[in-house]
Amino acid sequence: xxxxxxxxxxxxxxxxxxxxxxxxxxxxxxxxxxxxxxxxxxxxxxxxxxxxxxxxxxxxxxxxxxxxxxxxxxxxxxxxxxxxxxxxxxxxxxxxxxxxxxxxxxxx
Amino acid sequence: xxxxxxxxxxxxxxxxxxxxxxxxxxxxxxxxxxxxxxxxxxxxxxxxxxxxxxxxxxxxxxxxxxxxxxxxxxxxxxxxxxxxxxxxxxxxxxxxxxxxxxxxxxxxxxxxxx
Numbered sequence: 001x002x003x004x005x006x007x008x009x010x011x012x013x014x015x016x017x018x019x020x021x022x023x024x025x026x027x028x029x030x031x032x033x034x035x036x037x038x039x040x041x042x043x044x045x046x047x048x049x050x051x052x053x054x055x056x057x058x059x060x061x062x063x064x065x066x067x068x069x070x071x072x073x074x075x076x077x078x079x080x081x082x083x084x085x086x087x088x089x090x091x092x093x094x095x096x097x098x099x100x101x102x103x104x105x106x107x108x
Numbered sequence: 109x110x111x112x113x114x115x116x117x118x119x120x121x122x123x124x125x126x127x128x129x130x131x132x133x134x135x136x137x138x139x140x141x142x143x144x145x146x147x148x149x150x151x152x153x154x155x156x157x158x159x160x161x162x163x164x165x166x167x168x169x170x171x172x173x174x175x176x177x178x179x180x181x182x183x184x185x186x187x188x189x190x191x192x193x194x195x196x197x198x199x200x201x202x203x204x205x206x207x208x209x210x211x212x213x214x215x216x217x218x219x220x221x222x
Contacts, residue, residue: 031209042200042213043151050209087150091209094139095166098151 004099
């Protein structure tokens, strides 16, 4: 089976940088994705890593180390609107398995 | 990307009844998924619905309880049958695009069973 672990909560101040970690266990690996979900909203796709290294998309970056079964989402220049839940998700063949989610609170 | 709509957005249903949730996509997609999410919790995959074949259900979900239709590449329905209060949840459909690693979600259906 597959399993993912994330910290349940992270708090940071506006303008800061925050890193949300994700460790996983899986028998077959196709990629690690990240999603953002605001309260009452649907998850929105942020980034995807299939290979080791860093992917940058604006203020957000995602990193993957397949040998360590580890990835992280890096959010820079935090804004109040970044307060949301963040999920990492494994692609396992045709299916996707989501982590438990990390609730990010951005303080003024 | 893909734009997805779901109907209804919310409903309150009585125990023992059934509700069918519709999911419409603005483009043709092969892979469509149905998820369940309790408020404040993660997403749990119910089933994968591919056009032209039977839906594939995850462990703990069965076709009799959650029948799914996928008549074409832009539409799917999920029925929650013989509902109980434990079925109260948010139900989300999603599609996979971009090489099948990007998922786009509908706005969800908030179901309350009394």
